[in-house]
Amino acid sequence: MADGAASRRSRFTPEREAVLYAAVFDLLCEVGYDSLTMDAVATRTRTSKATLYRQWGGKAELVVGALRHAKPGSVAGVDTGSLRSDLYGLLLNEDDSAREQRSALMRGLAVATHRFPDLGQAFRELIVDPEMDDFRRVLRRAVDRGEVSADNPALDYVAHMLIGAFAACVLVYDQPPTHAFLHSYLDAVVLPVLGV
Incomplete structure (x- = not known):
């Protein structure tokens, strides 16, 4: 497709x-x-x-x-030379107001992907799959630079952790994550589990 x-x-x-x-x-x-x-x-x-x-x-x-x-940027376009900076660049690339608008729209579309299979398929093929491939390359570069151990079991779950941060903020606080939350989440959860 x-x-x-x-x-x-x-x-x-x-x-x-x-x-x-x-x-x-x-x-x-x-x-x-x-x-x-x-x-x-x-x-x-x-x-x-x-x-x-x-x-x-x-x-x-x-x-x-x-x-x-x-979308406010591409995963493929982020290569700062360090995983920490790459992740900051990926997650902190739009202001809180724009993130709030996008979050509301994405929640509505997430529901629609279950009701309209053609939307779900297009979303996976044109957004999710290419972005996951690009995200794996970001992590692979970090491994190649020696920032993250190749056998770190958390490598397979980084995307899940990041998606979880967005979902949890909406469920717990009824709002999308702010820059401050994402910054502290990366520093407290994601980067330590990767050994960075």
């Missing part, structure tokens, strides 16, 4: 694609995934519905494309 979606999207200029993704992101925030329609996207962006389907294949791929575009 990912290769086909990428080749279909190539007909839009990067500027036009950015405008379209911004409109999709705005609609998601306004009405949620369930109520977002290709008709609404077409109207808001002055694009034909047929063009949207031809370029993205469906609502799920278009929404996930918008999420990827709105």
Whole structure:
């Protein structure tokens, strides 16, 4: 799916694609995934519905494309030379207000991925799987630099710890984690268990 979606999207200029993704992101925030329609996207962006389907294949791929575009940075783009700085760069790359808005949207989409299998599949293929591959490379670089022992059993659970921090804040405090929380969580939990 990912290769086909990428080749279909190539007909839009990067500027036009950015405008379209911004409109999709705005609609998601306004009405949620369930109520977002290709008709609404077409109207808001002055694009034909047929063009949207031809370029993205469906609502799920278009929404996930918008999420990827709105994401405040890429795991692949972080390589500071130390695992500590890489993790800070990954987790502290947006302000608390933007993180709060994104967190609310992601909670709604997480529920939608269970109700709409095509959204779940697109989300895994276009966001989760590539990001996990990139995240493993970040950890591999730390092992190669000698910062983390290759046989450290926590290496397989770093992503789980980080996702858990976000989920726990929402469940316990009813808000996404702040910069201060994430910074202290990295220093108190993640980095020590890795021996950094």
